[in-house]
Amino acid sequence: MLTIGGKVRGAFCDGLTRRDFLRVGGLALGGMSLPQILQSEARAGVTSSHKAVIMVFLAGGPPHQDMFDLKPDAPSGIRGDFKPIATNVQGIEICEHMPRLATMMDKFIVIRSMVGAGPDHSAGQCLTGYTDTISKAQGGRPSFGSIVSRLRGPVDASMPPFVGLSPRTGEVRWGNPGDPGYLGMKHAPFTPFRSESKRNGESDDQVDRDRLRGRMGLLNEMDVWRREVESSEAVGGMDEFSHRAYEILTSGKLFRALDVAKEDPKLRAKYGVGDMQNEADGPPCCNDHFLMARRLVEAGARCVTISFGRWDTHGQNFQSNAERIPKLDKALSALVQDLHDRGLDKDVSVVVWGEFGRTPKINKDAGRDHWPPVSFALLAGGGMRTGQVIGSTNRYAEHAKDRPVTYPEVFSTLYHNMGISGEENMTDRSGRPMYLLDKFEPIREVI
Numbered sequence: 001m002l003t004i005g006g007k008v009r010g011a012f013c014d015g016l017t018r019r020d021f022l023r024v025g026g027l028a029l030g031g032m033s034l035p036q037i038l039q040s041e042a043r044a045g046v047t048s049s050h051k052a053v054i055m056v057f058l059a060g061g062p063p064h065q066d067m068f069d070l071k072p073d074a075p076s077g078i079r080g081d082f083k084p085i086a087t088n089v090q091g092i093e094i095c096e097h098m099p100r101l102a103t104m105m106d107k108f109i110v111i112r113s114m115v116g117a118g119p120d121h122s123a124g125q126c127l128t129g130y131t132d133t134i135s136k137a138q139g140g141r142p143s144f145g146s147i148v149s150r151l152r153g154p155v156d157a158s159m160p161p162f163v164g165l166s167p168r169t170g171e172v173r174w175g176n177p178g179d180p181g182y183l184g185m186k187h188a189p190f191t192p193f194r195s196e197s198k199r200n201g202e203s204d205d206q207v208d209r210d211r212l213r214g215r216m217g218l219l220n221e222m223d224v225w226r227r228e229v230e231s232s233e234a235v236g237g238m239d240e241f242s243h244r245a246y247e248i249l250t251s252g253k254l255f256r257a258l259d260v261a262k263e264d265p266k267l268r269a270k271y272g273v274g275d276m277q278n279e280a281d282g283p284p285c286c287n288d289h290f291l292m293a294r295r296l297v298e299a300g301a302r303c304v305t306i307s308f309g310r311w312d313t314h315g316q317n318f319q320s321n322a323e324r325i326p327k328l329d330k331a332l333s334a335l336v337q338d339l340h341d342r343g344l345d346k347d348v349s350v351v352v353w354g355e356f357g358r359t360p361k362i363n364k365d366a367g368r369d370h371w372p373p374v375s376f377a378l379l380a381g382g383g384m385r386t387g388q389v390i391g392s393t394n395r396y397a398e399h400a401k402d403r404p405v406t407y408p409e410v411f412s413t414l415y416h417n418m419g420i421s422g423e424e425n426m427t428d429r430s431g432r433p434m435y436l437l438d439k440f441e442p443i444r445e446v447i
Contacts, residue, residue, distance in 0.1 A: 050155045050300065050302070050347065051302070051347050051348070051349075051382075051417060051418045051419055052297040052301060052302050052303065052304070052347060052348045052349070052418075053144065053145075053148070053302070053303050053304075053348070053349045053350075053351070053382075053414050053417070053418065054290075054293045054294075054297065054303075054304050054305075054306070054335070054348060054349070054350045054351075055126070055127065055144065055145075055178075055303065055304070055305045055306065055351050056290075056306045056308055056332070056350070056351065056352040056353075057123045057126050057127070057166075057174075057305065057306065057307045057308070057353070057354065058308060058309060058311050058328075058352065058353065058354040059121075059123065059169070059171075059174035059282045059283055059307050059308075059309065059310055059311060059312070059354065059355075060121065060174065060282060060309075060310050060311040060312030060313070060354065060355075061121075061311055061312060061354045061355055061356045061357060061358055061370055061371070061375070062311040062353075062354040062357075062358070062375075062376075063080075063311070063313065063317060063321065063357065063358040063368050064112070064357040064358065064374065064375050064376040064393075064397060065078075065079075065080065065357075065358070065360060065397040066080050066082050066095060066317070066318070066321060066325075066358075066368075067094065067095050067098070067325065067376065068094050068095070068110050068112060068376045068378065069112045069376060069392075069393055069397050070082065070083075070084040070093065070094070070095060071360075071395065071396060071397050072084055073395075074360075074395065074396050074397075077361060077362050078360045078361060078362065078396050078397075080317070080318060080362060081318040081322075082095050082096055082097065082318065082321075082322075083095075083096045084096070085098075085099065085102055086102065087101075087102040087103070087105035088102065088103055088104065088105055088106055089105045089106050089387045089388075091389075092105050092110065092388075092389055094110075095325060097321070097322060097325040097326050097329065098325060098326070098328075098329040099329065100329050100330060100333035100334075101329050101332065101333050103333075104333060104336065104337065105387065106386060106387035107336050107337075107340065107345070107380055107381075107386050107387070108336070108378055108379065108380050108386055108387070109378070109379040109380070109384060109385075109386050109387075109388055109389075109390060109446055110376065110378060110388075110389045110390070111376060111377040111378070111379070111389075111390045111391055111405050111410070111443075112376055112389060112390070112391045112392055112393055113374060113390065113391025113392060113393060113400035113401070113402070113403055113404045113405055114353065114357075114374060114375045114376060114377050114391075114400075114404075114405055114406075114407070114410075115373070115374060115400050115404040115405065115406060116406045116407055117131075117355060117356040117357075117372040117373075117375055117407070118131030118132065118133065118355070118356070118372065119356070119370065119372050120132055120173070120355070121171060121173060121174065121312070121355060122173040122174075122176070122355055123166075123173055123174060123175075123176040123307065123355065124173065124176065124179075125355060125407055126353055126354070126355060126407075127143040127144060127145075127176065127178045127179070127305065128141040128142065128143050128144065128179075128181070128411075129141070129144075129407045129408045129410070129411035129437060130407070130408075132173075135181070138434075139181070139182045139428045139429065139430075139434075140179065140181035140182045141181050141182075142179070142180050142181035142182060142183040142187065142426075143178030143179055143180065143181070143189075143305075144178070144303060144411060144414065144415075145161075145162035145163075145164070145178045145189055145302070145303035145304075145305060146162060146178060146179070146180040146181065146183050146187040146188065146189070147183070147187075147426070147436060148161065148162065148302045148303050148418060148420070149161040149162045149183075149187040149302070149303070150183050150187050150426055151420060151424055151426070152302055152418070152420075154300070154302075155300040155301075155302065156253070156299070156300035158253045158254060158300075159253060159254055159257075159296075159299055159300035159301055160189075160190035160254070160301065161300075161301060161302040161303065162178065162187070162188075162189040162190065162301070162302065162303045162304075163189055163190045163191075163192070163296050163301045163303070163304045163305075164177020164178050164189035164190070164191045164304075164305045165177070165191075165192070165193060165289045165292060165293065165304060165305065165306050165307075166191075166193070166283060166305060166306065166307035167193045167194065167278065167283060167284070167307075168194055169278055169281060169282055169283050169307070170278070170280065170281025170282070171281045171282060174281070174282050174283060174307060174310070175283060175307055176307075177189045177191050177305050177307075178303075178305050182428040182429045182434070183426065184429075189303075189305065192258060253299055253300075254299070256295075256299070257292070257295040257296045257298070257299040257301075258292055258295070258296070260288050260291045260292055260295070263291060263295070267291075267334075267338070268288075268291060270330075270334040270337075270338075271287045271288070271290055271291045271330065271331050271334040271335070271338075272287040272327065272330040272331055272334070273286075273287055273288055274286045274287035274288060274289075274327055274331065275327075278310075279309060279310035280310055281310070282307075282309065282310025282311075282312070283307035283308060283309065283310065284308075284309070285308055285309040285324060285327040285328070285331075286308070287327060287330060287331035287334075289306045289308070289331075290306065290331040290332065290334065290335040291334075291335070291338075292304075293306060293335065294335055294338050294339065294342075294344075294348075297344070297348050298342065298344065302418075308328065308331070309324050309327070309328065311324070311354055313358070313367050313368060314363065314365060314367040314368070314369055315363075315365035315366060315367040316365070316366055316367060317358070317362070317366060317367045317368050318366060319366070328352075332350075332352065332378075335350065336350060336380045336381065339380075339381055344381070345380075345381045345382075345383075346381070346382070346383040347381075347382075347383075348381045348382065349379070349380070349381045349382030349384070349414055349417045349418075350378075350379065350380040350381050350382075351377060351378070351379055351410065351414065352377070352378040352379075353375065353376065353377040353378065353410075354375065356370055356371060356372040356375050357371040357372070357373070357374050357375035357376065357397075358370065358371050359371045360396040360397050360398050373398065373399050373400075374393055374397065374398070374399055374400050377405070377410055379410070379413070379446065382413075382414070382417035383417065384413070384417065384446040384447065385445065385446050385447070386446075388445065388446075390403055390405060390443065390445055390446075391403040391404060391405055405443060408437045408438065408439055408440075408441070409441055409442070409443050410443065411436075411437060412437060412439075412440050412441050412442040412443075413442040413443045413446060413447065415436060415437075415440070415442075416442040416447055417447075420436070421440075422435065422436060422437065422440025424436060
């Protein structure tokens with residue numbers, strides 16, 4: 001086993017460091033070594049195309065009627081505190097707390113009629129297209145990023161095809177970066193921000209202090225280690241896959257993509273840094289992750305997943321979302337504009353959604369509860385026909401009124417944008433052929 005040891009202080013807004021993952025052997029992939037993963041990938045085959053998808057999961061169920069489907073004429077116990085504002089597309093209105101997105105709604109697609117959500121708090125359906133119950137019954141549906149890894153492989157030997165930026169969360173399913181399912185750990189995401197577990201009796205502050213003390217010198221030690229190894233016989237004696245693992249960890253390309261401090265400070269300010277800590281048992285509102293995602297796809301990643309914020313607002317829905325929604329507005333608007341400015345908007349698709357919507361009726365605690373019957377999704381990029389709304393809900397945002405859209409339809413669209421057709425399939429652990437989706441049907445209005 002090849003190990004890179006050392007120490008460095010924390011750098012990212014989830015409280016972890018850009019060197020947390022520098023040990024070849026575990027790499028947050030279930031104990032499988034990086035050379036083994038690369039060897040397995042090689043058997044899967046690769047191609048040279050580079051389309052990409054950035055998937056943003058809003059953990060806990062964002063309120064559709066307070067963000068993209070406001071009902072200002074509904075009774076006060078339903079319509080809520082937020083007011084709609086006009087956008088740069090005539091006829092489309094969104095929440096007043098998203099002024100940046102309002103100025104560029106021509107670059108987005110709002111789906112107001114998402115149906116078929118499961119009842120559970122889980123990122124699974126937003127990563128696979130299937131509820132956890134159906135996924136388990138079918139042998140463990142692989143996440144989108146794992147399927148893309150399997151069918152398209154890496155673009156560059158020094159960049160993993162699938163990167164999951166979600167940190168660990170108290171509610172484990174909210175921090176799921178994307179399970180490989182029956183495709184196996186060789187197609188699991190590269191997860192740089194999976195922090196260590198606390199030992200019994202340790203406080204968060206103590207863990208942070210110990211972590212920082214244990215990593216203060218890694219940046220310098222990394223440079224020393226690289227020079228020493230390159231001048232020794234160790235690299236020459238590596239097999240092909242160990243050598244490629246070494247290339248990933250020492251090329252600098254992956255590290256540079258993750259290090260947003262190297263970005264133009266003016267551009268980073270447009271994204272915003274966001275929160276430093278997880279929201280209770282949910283993920284942080286870490287704006288830096290949006291900038292990392294753009295840097296990663298530009299460097300060669302095919303799929304990047306983000307978990308942003310804790311949207312499970314059973315109480316104080318409007319108070320908390322008046323702070324949370326503007327953070328999303330800033331990070332998402334900066335990401336999509338950045339993709340356009342760099343000419344990546346035709347190649348990179350963005351999807352933003354949660355596991356379900358929230359109740360039309362406001363409860364006694366000024367909150368909204370779980371509401372699987374209907375929710376929203378937001379799409380951008382990918383060469384899609386943007387500047388439109390798909391579907392609608394009834395007067396109180398209770399149910400889809402017209403053009404209901406399912407999760408598999410959105411996934412079909414994302415696969416289509418990647419150049420992957422419904423005819424492509426894989427095999428499960430028992431060797432049975434498995435289609436990407438039970439029904440492959442891209443959203444006709446956007447392609």
